[in-house]
Amino acid sequence: MAGISRRSLLKGMGTGLGALAAAGPLLNANKAFAAREKELNILCWEGYNSAQVLDPFRSKTGATVKAESLTNDPTMINRLRAGEINTWDLINVNNPWARKVMLPEKLIKPLPKAEFEPFFANMLPQFKAPYKWAMSEDGKDLIGMVQRFGPYSFVVNTDKISRKTAEDTGWDLFNDPALAGKYGILESDDWNVFNIFIVAGIDPFKVHTPEEMTKFEETAKRVFKGAKLIGDIASMNQALISGEIDLHLTGGTYSVSPARADGHPNLRAITPLKGPLAGGKGGISWIEVTSTVNNPNLSPLAVEFLKYVQAPDVAHTVAFAEGTFNPVAQMGNKACFDLFTKDELDAIQWDSLEEEMARSVEYDIVPDYDKALDLMNAAKRMRG
Amino acid sequence: MADIALAPAAESPAQLRLARRLSAGARCAIPVALLLGIGFLAPLMAIFGYAFATPRSFDVFRSFTLENFATLFDPANTVWVSFVWSCGLALTTVAILAVVAYPIAYGLNVVFGRWSPFISVLFVFPLFVSENVRLYGWVLFYIKNGVLDGTLKWLGLSGGPEVLFTPGITLFGMVYTYLPFMLFPMTLGLALVPRDLIDAARDLGAGRLFIWREIELPLAMPGILIGMLLTFVLAIGATAEAKILGGQSIIVISHDIEIAFTYSQNWPLGSAMAVVVTFFIGGLTLFALSKLDLDRMLGRR
Numbered sequence: 187m188a189g190i191s192r193r194s195l196l197k198g199m200g201t202g203l204g205a206l207a208a209a210g211p212l213l214n215a216n217k218a219f220a221a222r223e224k225e226l227n228i229l230c231w232e233g234y235n236s237a238q239v240l241d242p243f244r245s246k247t248g249a250t251v252k253a254e255s256l257t258n259d260p261t262m263i264n265r266l267r268a269g270e271i272n273t274w275d276l277i278n279v280n281n282p283w284a285r286k287v288m289l290p291e292k293l294i295k296p297l298p299k300a301e302f303e304p305f306f307a308n309m310l311p312q313f314k315a316p317y318k319w320a321m322s323e324d325g326k327d328l329i330g331m332v333q334r335f336g337p338y339s340f341v342v343n344t345d346k347i348s349r350k351t352a353e354d355t356g357w358d359l360f361n362d363p364a365l366a367g368k369y370g371i372l373e374s375d376d377w378n379v380f381n382i383f384i385v386a387g388i389d390p391f392k393v394h395t396p397e398e399m400t401k402f403e404e405t406a407k408r409v410f411k412g413a414k415l416i417g418d419i420a421s422m423n424q425a426l427i428s429g430e431i432d433l434h435l436t437g438g439t440y441s442v443s444p445a446r447a448d449g450h451p452n453l454r455a456i457t458p459l460k461g462p463l464a465g466g467k468g469g470i471s472w473i474e475v476t477s478t479v480n481n482p483n484l485s486p487l488a489v490e491f492l493k494y495v496q497a498p499d500v501a502h503t504v505a506f507a508e509g510t511f512n513p514v515a516q517m518g519n520k521a522c523f524d525l526f527t528k529d530e531l532d533a534i535q536w537d538s539l540e541e542e543m544a545r546s547v548e549y550d551i552v553p554d555y556d557k558a559l560d561l562m563n564a565a566k567r568m569r570g
Numbered sequence: 571m572a573d574i575a576l577a578p579a580a581e582s583p584a585q586l587r588l589a590r591r592l593s594a595g596a597r598c599a600i601p602v603a604l605l606l607g608i609g610f611l612a613p614l615m616a617i618f619g620y621a622f623a624t625p626r627s628f629d630v631f632r633s634f635t636l637e638n639f640a641t642l643f644d645p646a647n648t649v650w651v652s653f654v655w656s657c658g659l660a661l662t663t664v665a666i667l668a669v670v671a672y673p674i675a676y677g678l679n680v681v682f683g684r685w686s687p688f689i690s691v692l693f694v695f696p697l698f699v700s701e702n703v704r705l706y707g708w709v710l711f712y713i714k715n716g717v718l719d720g721t722l723k724w725l726g727l728s729g730g731p732e733v734l735f736t737p738g739i740t741l742f743g744m745v746y747t748y749l750p751f752m753l754f755p756m757t758l759g760l761a762l763v764p765r766d767l768i769d770a771a772r773d774l775g776a777g778r779l780f781i782w783r784e785i786e787l788p789l790a791m792p793g794i795l796i797g798m799l800l801t802f803v804l805a806i807g808a809t810a811e812a813k814i815l816g817g818q819s820i821i822v823i824s825h826d827i828e829i830a831f832t833y834s835q836n837w838p839l840g841s842a843m844a845v846v847v848t849f850f851i852g853g854l855t856l857f858a859l860s861k862l863d864l865d866r867m868l869g870r871r
Contacts, residue, residue: 420706
């Protein structure tokens, strides 16, 4: 240690830092040009961020793939609005956002139509090209690829409330004073806004009158007051299994499928036979659309990944990625459908999927969502 | 290691000028200051900037409005309910922990002897497991047909009490989570009390209560107060207990802030709430510290 003094050490560190500072811009420049070839960043709902989906793609391409999962669409979109457009390559959100919000705001860019349109031919019939939510409003551009979807209304324990009673009674179950304290509410506030409107007998996807807003507020206060708990998917399934609750507001195959796959087929996602939605429909469904971000330095792997998840085996993996299990549009391809076992089909309620989707309107944007959400948050606070 | 002291570094005129402006200590502190500036102050400044931005926008530092604060202090806004719950739960947690942790801290100093390190580790050990995992563990314990209810039914009894998803269980979760943060400063505080003083007081005829009130408690007070402050500051920002154990039977202020940043996408309002809470806690802490004379408590004056 005789040759090393504090002074020489500090001088050495100083020289090192200086060299690093001088080389920094060069290093960054290299990174900007080279690393995007082997780098992919995905902003998505849970599932696409799982190792089962990403690891084979990493091995195949040798790329560094990062995926961040969030649990609501507005947060993901605002990440792009807040300046992260340069960070992400793919964004995976529910159906209306790409077409109605992200494309007009230039947050995403169209896909090469000729390369991707043929994939729609192998999807389930309702997704055949030109599929509305995958196209721009003018119908010219293909703006995303579809994969996971499902009905999403509420979930019951059929040992306590039969499927028939739940489907016939529909949303009025949450207006029944006898069920106060026996239901939970999934912490998914955008969907809860939709569903409180529906429980109040109002179509959520329109501009609401002051009277309708008053009714929404009253319903929100009553429904939240009567809830035994508000929590995440795991909490809802646990409370249903243990018998703490008999049903929960906001839920569907996406939320209940893990419990069904885990040996609880008595828990079932319900789509009511009728409701106040357009055409008298009783439920709402969602369809995920994955789009390429309008990143000025978009990774070429973004389109490769979108093609990769169309393959039958990868689509099946996406359907049963960790967290939640869902039907996928690619099940229209026999090679993909045959990969699903009987238990897997039962977990995603394949037996009633078509009729439930037919009874549902597609997820849309509530024009006065901010106001309704403020009223709902205030109602939540008054629970205690 | 003869060359241990920093030698005068100035050699060129430029270096001489710099040396005149900054002492060696200040220069050495530059990396730390930069790190703190980027990692600690910058996010705080961003939050502060957002608090004055147009509601539901991202116009940070480009717009200035007091609208977010006006919304918060509007009498029609029910956000005060969350604030009162957070303060109430935090104060109650501190009060319960002061009573619960004191005997344990006393035991660790005086009673447990060679077992003290082992018992300390037992209290530290849960901190190695994620808080959420521990709280979900308690849910499994208390849930219907769970560990407690199932065991009692198996024994032929009527089952466990229905305590989950209530404000009471939220308080239980907070007391459980923050116990080590009260216990260890308190243990250190009690370790500061010289045994000689207690022995001398006893020799002079002082009773146990008198010794506790006049010697032990005042001398241990710095540790007790630091424990109380630490626990209060952590507890007022607690969210997981009210969410996981309490089933959101009440909404705490940190959860309200989270909702503003996520589902509401109203970053400016969330920032304004964060600023108000930060100033409240900061003000309260400074007020408490200004009223408490640690030197006097330590008997140094």
